[in-house]
Amino acid sequence: MHSIRLAAAPVSWGVTEVAEGAPRVPWQQVMDEIAAAGYLATELGPYGYYPTDAATLRTALDARGLILTSAFVPLPLADPAAFGPATEEAWQVARLLADLGAAYIVLSDAGDALRRAHAGQIAPDQVFGMDAAAWNRAARRVEEFARRLNDLGLQTVFHHHAGTYVETPAELRALCERTSAELVGICLDTGHYLYGGGEPRAALATYRDRVRYMHLKDVDAGRLEQARTEGWDFVTGVERGVFTALGAGAADIEGCLADLRALGYNGWAVVEQDIIGDHDAAGRTPFEGVSAARSFLRSLGL
Secondary structure, three states: OOOEEEEEOHHHHOOOOOOOOOOOOOHHHHHHHHHHOOOOEEOOOOOOOOOOOHHHHHHHHHHOOOEEOOOEEEEOOOOHHHHHHHHHHHHHHHHHHHHOOOOEEEEEEOOOHHHHHOOOOOOOOOOOOOOHHHHHHHHHHHHHHHHHHHHOOOEEEEEOOOOOOOOOHHHHHHHHHHOOOOOEEEEEEHHHHHHOOOOHHHHHHHHHHHEEEEEEOEEOHHHHHHHHHHOOOHHHHHHOOOEEOOOOOOOOHHHHHHHHHHHOOOEEEEEOOOOOOOOOOOOOOHHHHHHHHHHHHHHOOO
């Protein structure tokens, strides 16, 4: 039996924190289609999309044979005044996760207009937009919050993300060098690592057992190059199909899975194809996209 368990997330239905005001399909449809496509679990999605009452959410999940793995929670690392209030909002999410028996919480930087405008355009070896003092302060606060979350029974993993202050390989390294590996693991997102100028398999080789949670996402190399050349912001990149069908892009998903097996990875891999709208760049519905991804992964033995 493989140690890699597969989940899906509402972002593949266009339900995302990065495009406020975008229309959202009913949450019941997303859960139904995750289960129908053959996944074991779901992420929470933006807080308030799925029910926030633990009993109601548990009933909905149980009815479909799903479990809740985690939630993606962005925090404003570059804005000290906003960080404290944001962690209190994140605590609401954490309490819900804990009540549902989830083991992980996925933290990320929230980014801002400056970084979103430069998504994918920062050199892989560069740290852009925060000086050393700001990095030290942000890392300390992430670690302090991770300690609180650990007391709640949640493992913290940090998600590098295009369009944020933790995007490039150098920026992920800057965070990891300043935080405890025991308290702050990594959510490696194969698509976002490539978007930020890195190679996902190199990240697995570097961070090894600090990678405790995975997002499987693929990237159209041609569209990514166009995004960099034409200076697309992150939302524009998503709208124009930088993220492509799993296995059809440049992220070497098959190689990443082989590396995870070799490392003895025992945890979740969440299939994501970020879209904005009701169809992806290839004209597929979200259900068609996640079903095709499930078939591709089945062909690799998952």
